[in-house]
Amino acid sequence: MKIPRKAIRELRAILGRDNLLTDPAELAVYSRDASNHEGMPDAVVLPQSHEEVVRVMKIAAAHALPVVPRGAGSGVCGGAVAVRGGLTVSLARMNRITGIDQDNHTARVEPGVINADLKAEAAACGLYYPPDPASFRFCTIGGNVATGAGGPSAVKYGVTRDYVRAITAVLPDGSTLEAGTETAKGVAGYDLCRLLVGSEGTLALFTGLTLTLAPLPRARATLLVFARSATAAASLVAPLLEQVVPCALEFMDQTAARLVAEKLPRPPAADESLLLVELDGDPETVALEEKRLSVFLKDRAGVTELFRAADEDEAERLRAARRSLSPASFRLNPDKINEDVVVPRKRIPELVDFVHALGRELAIPVFTFGHAGDGNLHVNIMIDRSDPGQKEAGAEARKKLFARVVAMGGTITGEHGIGLSKMEFLPEEASPRALDLMAAIKKAFDPAGIMNPGKVLE
Numbered sequence: 001m002k003i004p005r006k007a008i009r010e011l012r013a014i015l016g017r018d019n020l021l022t023d024p025a026e027l028a029v030y031s032r033d034a035s036n037h038e039g040m041p042d043a044v045v046l047p048q049s050h051e052e053v054v055r056v057m058k059i060a061a062a063h064a065l066p067v068v069p070r071g072a073g074s075g076v077c078g079g080a081v082a083v084r085g086g087l088t089v090s091l092a093r094m095n096r097i098t099g100i101d102q103d104n105h106t107a108r109v110e111p112g113v114i115n116a117d118l119k120a121e122a123a124a125c126g127l128y129y130p131p132d133p134a135s136f137r138f139c140t141i142g143g144n145v146a147t148g149a150g151g152p153s154a155v156k157y158g159v160t161r162d163y164v165r166a167i168t169a170v171l172p173d174g175s176t177l178e179a180g181t182e183t184a185k186g187v188a189g190y191d192l193c194r195l196l197v198g199s200e201g202t203l204a205l206f207t208g209l210t211l212t213l214a215p216l217p218r219a220r221a222t223l224l225v226f227a228r229s230a231t232a233a234a235s236l237v238a239p240l241l242e243q244v245v246p247c248a249l250e251f252m253d254q255t256a257a258r259l260v261a262e263k264l265p266r267p268p269a270a271d272e273s274l275l276l277v278e279l280d281g282d283p284e285t286v287a288l289e290e291k292r293l294s295v296f297l298k299d300r301a302g303v304t305e306l307f308r309a310a311d312e313d314e315a316e317r318l319r320a321a322r323r324s325l326s327p328a329s330f331r332l333n334p335d336k337i338n339e340d341v342v343v344p345r346k347r348i349p350e351l352v353d354f355v356h357a358l359g360r361e362l363a364i365p366v367f368t369f370g371h372a373g374d375g376n377l378h379v380n381i382m383i384d385r386s387d388p389g390q391k392e393a394g395a396e397a398r399k400k401l402f403a404r405v406v407a408m409g410g411t412i413t414g415e416h417g418i419g420l421s422k423m424e425f426l427p428e429e430a431s432p433r434a435l436d437l438m439a440a441i442k443k444a445f446d447p448a449g450i451m452n453p454g455k456v457l458e
C-alpha cells in the first residue's frame, strides 16, 4: 500500500466505507480499460458530489498521490489506467442530469452520466444530444469530454468538443475552476473550456458540464450502398458530400463487410465494400435529400446496389452491424492494434489503398472501417501477440501508418486520444515548440505532476 494510512483515514472520513475501495480484488476491476494496458490503483474513491471531489483532491495534493480520473473505463488508449498507482477517482456515482433548459437548448450534467441516458432524457424534451461514440450505451459524458469523443454523426453535427459550453473542474490543488460560459457565445479571455476538452484527465477533474442540445430531428432515412471494391466505395465519399449533408457516412471495407455479413440485407460478394449513409431532419428535407442521393448513385460506376431500410428496426440492425465490427474483428486474430487516424477527406481512397497494401506487405490481416465523411478511419491491425513475428509486424504497420498519415496532412488520432498508447508518436505530429507549450500548460495546471501522471506528454 503506497497510500499513507493517514490519507486513507482522511478519505474514509469524507466518503464512508462504501465509497472507498482498498481490497485488491475490488481494485483489480479498475486496473484496466478497453486497451491492452494494465495498472493497479492503490485505492479507488467514488465521490458523489463536487464538494467530495474537492476534499479528495486536497488530500491527494497534501500527500502527493497520483490521481487518475475514471468514467466507464471504455477508453482504448489506457487513459484511465493507474500506471503509477495512487488514487483512481471514479465518477460513476456522479450520474445525475441536473437540468435540461428547453429555452436555451442546454443540459447540465454530472460527469458520470451515460451518453445514452442524456440522449434519452433530451429526446423526451424534444431535444437531441448528437455526439454518438459506438460505446454510447456505456461510456460517460465526462470520459467523452476528456477524450473529445466522436461518432458517426460528427460528419453533420460535429464532435463532443462542439457541444461543451462550460465545465466545472477541480484542479490538482483542490481549487475549483469554472471554464466557459452558459451562453451560446463568449470570448472573454483564453478559452480554457476548449483547452480542457480532450485533456485526457491530465489537467483537471470535471465535476459538472453544460452541453449544447440540438432540436430533435423528426425524420431519418438509413441507406446501405454496396460498392464493387473498397476503392470504389471510398471514392464515393467526396462526391456524395457534394449532394447531401448526411448525419452518418460510414465506410466498411470488404473484410469489415464480410465480418458482419449475417447482419446485412444480403451477403456481400468477395470484394464488395459498403457505405452506410443516414439522413435526418424534417420529413420533407429527408425525402428530398434521399431522392437526390438515389439519383446520384443510380448507374454510378462502382455502385452495385442501394438498399434502403424499410423501418427503424431495419435501420437499427444496419447501425448495429457497423457497431459490432469492433468485437467481430477478433475472429481474424486474437489481438488488435486499433488506430483512429484522420486524413483530409478527399484522400480517403489513398489511405484505404495504403492500409490494404500494408497488410499484404507485412502478411497480417489489416482492415479498415469508420467515419469516412470526416476522413476518420479505424485501422485494425490484427495480430497474435504470442507470435513474435506478428508482434513485430504489427508494430511496424503502426509506425508506417502514422508516418504516412502525418505526411498526408492528417492526424494520428481523431477521437481516441493519446493516453499511454500513442505517447511515443505524438512528436511525429506536434512540433517541438507545440510540445514545449503543452508541457508548460501541464505545469501551470499541475505543478506537482499528480494529475494522471505518465499519460499524453511524459
Ligand SMILES: Cc1cc2nc3c(=O)[nH]c(=O)nc-3n(C[C@H](O)[C@H](O)[C@H](O)COP(=O)(O)OP(=O)(O)OC[C@H]3O[C@@H](n4cnc5c(N)ncnc54)[C@H](O)[C@@H]3O)c2cc1C
Pocket: 033, 034, 068, 069, 070, 071, 072, 073, 074, 075, 076, 078, 079, 080, 091, 111, 132, 133, 134, 135, 138, 139, 140, 141, 142, 143, 144, 145, 146, 147, 148, 149, 150, 151, 152, 200, 201, 202, 204, 205, 206, 207, 326, 415, 416, 452
Ligand atoms: C466498443 C467500443 C467502441 C468505441 N467507440 C468509440 C467511438 O466511436 N468514438 C470514440 O470517440 N470513442 C470510442 N470508444 C472509446 C471510448 O468509449 C471513448 O474514449 C469514451 O469517451 C471513454 O469514456 P469513458 O467514460 O469510458 O472514459 P474512461 O475510459 O473511463 O476515461 C477516458 C479518459 O478520460 C479521463 N476522464 C474520465 N472521466 C473524467 C472526468 N470526469 N474528468 C476528467 N477526466 C476524465 C480519464 O482519465 C481517461 O484519460 C469506444 C470504446 C469501445 C470499448
